[in-house]
Amino acid sequence: MQRARAPGTHGDPGRQPGRRALLAGVGATAGLLLLGCRGEPVDVRQQAAIAAGGSRGYAGPAIELAFWTGFTGGDRGPMERLIARFNREHDNIAVRMGVTRWADFYQKLPAAVDSGRGPDVAVLHADQLATAAVHRTILPLDDVADALGLGADDFSQVLWDAGVFRGRRYGIPLDVHPLGLYYNRTVLADAGLGDTALPRSRRDYLAVLEELKGRGIQGSWVSPALFTGGLMFQSLLWQAGGELFSEDGARALFGSEAGVEALSFMLELIERGYSPRDVGQDADSIAFTNDRNAFIWNGIWMLNIYASIPGLRWGVLPVPTIGAQRAVWGNSHHLVLPRQPSSGQGRLKASVVFVDWLSRHSLEWAEAGMVPARREARESAAFRRMTEQAIFAEQIPVVRFPPAIAGIDAVRASTLDLAVNEAVLMRSAPREALRRAAREADALLSDNLRKFGGAP
Incomplete structure (x- = not known):
């Protein structure tokens, strides 16, 4: 059964488009303000x-x-x-x-x-x-x-x-709004899988996806866009023990081995046939609402959207622990x-x-x-x-927020987000894409420190 596209599938994070203009536009004015008075x-x-x-x-x-x-x-x-x-x-x-x-x-x-x-x-x-x-x-x-x-x-x-x-x-x-793992009950039931198949670990996740693949279902679509692929990558990076940036905002750290491990896992889902290639913007969520995708890493802002779709049977879990430690992106x-x-x-x-x-x-x-x-x-x-909200709340002890660094959102959007996009679309290898993006981010971070350094 096909359903119409869920309205507003980005929910709260629709704020992201246009962020790259943040430094170029407003940032220039802020730089002038800071030059005149450091206190x-x-x-x-x-x-x-x-x-x-x-x-x-x-x-x-x-x-x-x-x-x-x-x-x-x-x-x-x-x-x-x-x-x-x-x-x-x-x-x-x-x-x-x-x-x-x-x-x-x-x-x-x-x-x-x-x-x-x-x-x-x-x-x-x-x-x-x-x-x-x-x-x-x-x-x-x-x-x-x-x-x-x-x-x-x-x-x-x-x-x-x-x-x-x-x-x-x-x-x-x-409030706090982290990612969670949404699952489609209809897709799992049609594949003969019940709640016992719900994944909590890397092994569980890959096992249930293999079961779904054997029944002709690609069960975990990987998006090249920030929502949801970029936020999935950040969660996996922290789970692997990595960091996005140094605490002083001087260096990009996402090109580390932890970053390569995180991005390689996303590629593994595609290469094993658990996800289609070239997933379009919102296509993962649309497939989920149309009973064609079993799992989606998405934010709490989707709760009311999914609840409003007639006939959609779904639930939510904390995101599975793929790496060595529990962690999940949140804002x-x-x-x-x-x-x-x-x-x-x-x-x-x-x-x-x-x-x-x-x-x-x-x-x-x-x-x-x-x-x-x-x-x-x-x-x-x-x-x-x-x-469902109480399940999201279980993750508060392991929620990770983007670092408190001025201008960092624009840096991430013009470097890391593009690297994730290129790798997921298989245009660059994970290591190559991340290392190149980290070098570009370091240059932008240096500019940020000149503009925003010192006490606010």
Whole structure:
């Protein structure tokens, strides 16, 4: 039975196209800002201190706050409902959400802040905090977190640390969205395989794929695109003990033997006939929804999409451990406070009231198909009843985030992502593709250090 293509199969990560323009466009402006002053502007320090006063509430005149996000898909409705509830509960604060596709959001936000027309509160991905910090687009939130009494125990150490860049906090985590292993129950059942065949290890994974192949089914389609192949590679790299970049952001490390091992495994799936060659963008997900693909490494953002497709029978597991250790790619939405013009500093206290309220209501945000960042939400009976999300949450101890390095996303997109693409399409051998991309990345990283080096 053929089904129509699932709408919006990229979900939240649709933000990726156009990221290469990040350094070329906004980065040039940021470089000029940094040349003139290596220290933190006085108004940013003052604004951070003013914002912390919002921990005691807001007693000023009625005010409307602008809240910017990239929630354009199934995550928009849950956030709109949360905002409506906040507005009902607060007589003197009204929040209005502005929505822009993630692909455009990360160029629009710094330009708006620099012109004095930015929002009061925004949502950024964890892998964008460092770049926004060196652009001075967002405020440091150490004083805010302290005033609200927030710490790692309220979230988890890995989630809490994801909001830190160069020793300062810039984000309050709202959720975490890692990869998981989706499986198609219909495909497995038609092949005579049940839940006992669900893979947890490399051996299990290859064994069930061999079983499927014997029945004429290519069971694990490998995508050459960032979503999902690039994120699969990053997970495999960490599982093999490798790293993407050095901690100081000076060198690309993905060309190591661990990187070659990770990419070679993806090629092995193709060479053994478990995946077609030349898988097109979203073709792995479309095949999954059409009962032609048994397994797909995809993000939690697909939960609501797959659940909305009539007749699709599926489940989810933690990603299998292919390498020597457990690890999985993840990202996280963080609440941030953009820098304000001097005339708007009185709004900061009201903004912190909203940030605090939204953070404490992260269980309701789980309706968007995310794992809530707050520990108390994840440990609640209500969340445990969200079966699939609770399975994703099991991976939090082994979630790995992209490194907190300014401009790193654009470097990765123009080097590593292309190497994965070339290798998966069998245009270059894994070692050759990764080593070449690492050399190119090193040159870009050197430029980054010149532009973004020093304290933010």
